[in-house]
Amino acid sequence: MNGSAIAVSGLRKAYKDKVVLDGIDLDVRTGTIFALLGPNGAGKTTTVNVLTTLLSPNAGKVVVAGHDVVTETKAVRAAIGVTGQFASVDDLLTGEENLLLMADLLHLPKAEGKRVAGRLLDRFDLVEAARKPAASYSGGMRRKLDLAMTLVGKPQIIFLDEPTTGLDPRSRRTMWEIIRELVAGGTTIFLTTQYLEEADELADRIAVLDQGRLVAEGTADELKRQVSGSHVRLRFTDRQAFDVAAQVLHASTRDDEELTLRVPGDGGVRSLRALLDRLDQHSIDVEELSVHTPDLDDVFLALTGHGNKEINAR
Numbered sequence: 001m002n003g004s005a006i007a008v009s010g011l012r013k014a015y016k017d018k019v020v021l022d023g024i025d026l027d028v029r030t031g032t033i034f035a036l037l038g039p040n041g042a043g044k045t046t047t048v049n050v051l052t053t054l055l056s057p058n059a060g061k062v063v064v065a066g067h068d069v070v071t072e073t074k075a076v077r078a079a080i081g082v083t084g085q086f087a088s089v090d091d092l093l094t095g096e097e098n099l100l101l102m103a104d105l106l107h108l109p110k111a112e113g114k115r116v117a118g119r120l121l122d123r124f125d126l127v128e129a130a131r132k133p134a135a136s137y138s139g140g141m142r143r144k145l146d147l148a149m150t151l152v153g154k155p156q157i158i159f160l161d162e163p164t165t166g167l168d169p170r171s172r173r174t175m176w177e178i179i180r181e182l183v184a185g186g187t188t189i190f191l192t193t194q195y196l197e198e199a200d201e202l203a204d205r206i207a208v209l210d211q212g213r214l215v216a217e218g219t220a221d222e223l224k225r226q227v228s229g230s231h232v233r234l235r236f237t238d239r240q241a242f243d244v245a246a247q248v249l250h251a252s253t254r255d256d257e258e259l260t261l262r263v264p265g266d267g268g269v270r271s272l273r274a275l276l277d278r279l280d281q282h283s284i285d286v287e288e289l290s291v292h293t294p295d296l297d298d299v300f301l302a303l304t305g306h307g308n309k310e311i312n313a314r
Helices: 044-051 073-079 095-105 110-123 139-151 169-184 196-202 220-225 239-248 269-281 296-304
Strands: 004-015 018-029 033-037 059-064 080-083 157-161 188-192 205-210 213-218 231-235 253-255 260-264 288-292
Touching (some): 004 044, 018 188, 018 205, 044 059, 095 139, 139 169, 169 188, 188 196, 213 296
Parallel strands (some): 033 188, 033 205, 080 157
Antiparallel strands (some): 004 018, 205 213, 231 260, 253 260
């Protein structure tokens, strides 16, 4: 499959008078990670449910893996995998039995099912725990097993709903590595997450959904450039140098207690070089210099009026 893994045009979904999605356009390229962010009630879950054939749109065209989600539902389902926020493993079965059950549900021959299960247990570092009940697994192990079960059917596109919620930092990093490996192998990932750091770290493109409409889309860097707030922080140890710098850099904001200046800028090399040249011209010694640019939390707040704590991928 070349080009678009997911193509959405004019997607609209409403329940009676309540419009949940109002004209959504998306283009997710094959072999990339696409992250959908938005505050609680923005319409993310509804979007995913439409893309995965669980809901029918009221209007618009939705094509997933080259198939229309309305008229070619079976073909879409055969091409995708879905891993929810909560692992859907059977606690009474072992890790291996969970995988073999999935293989049976997909009508794989028994010998092939065993091969696939063995390969996935090895890939996800679950060989030692393969014959232990899933109930004894840690949160990170359960999440890995859940994703492994999704991969039994070799999906072209995987929908990940908050894949690292509740995981410790080490398990989260492990999951990130697995996601990157999947994409390196050609899989397309559609990700919803409540962690802005996760979207920043993983996603090739990010879309921000608010009140049923896309308010922004682009790479993390492109979105950050839409928000003002880039600045250079200068710290001084000498009061005289601090006062002189404050006079020379008229647009700066001073902190007399910390002996720091906050100088507005675009975060680019050219503006930073110009700032250093001005300091040089006036023989001003700076103890420490750091460049600060907006992060995705700033972007999210600017676009939706909600901070990071209010993001919820449900």
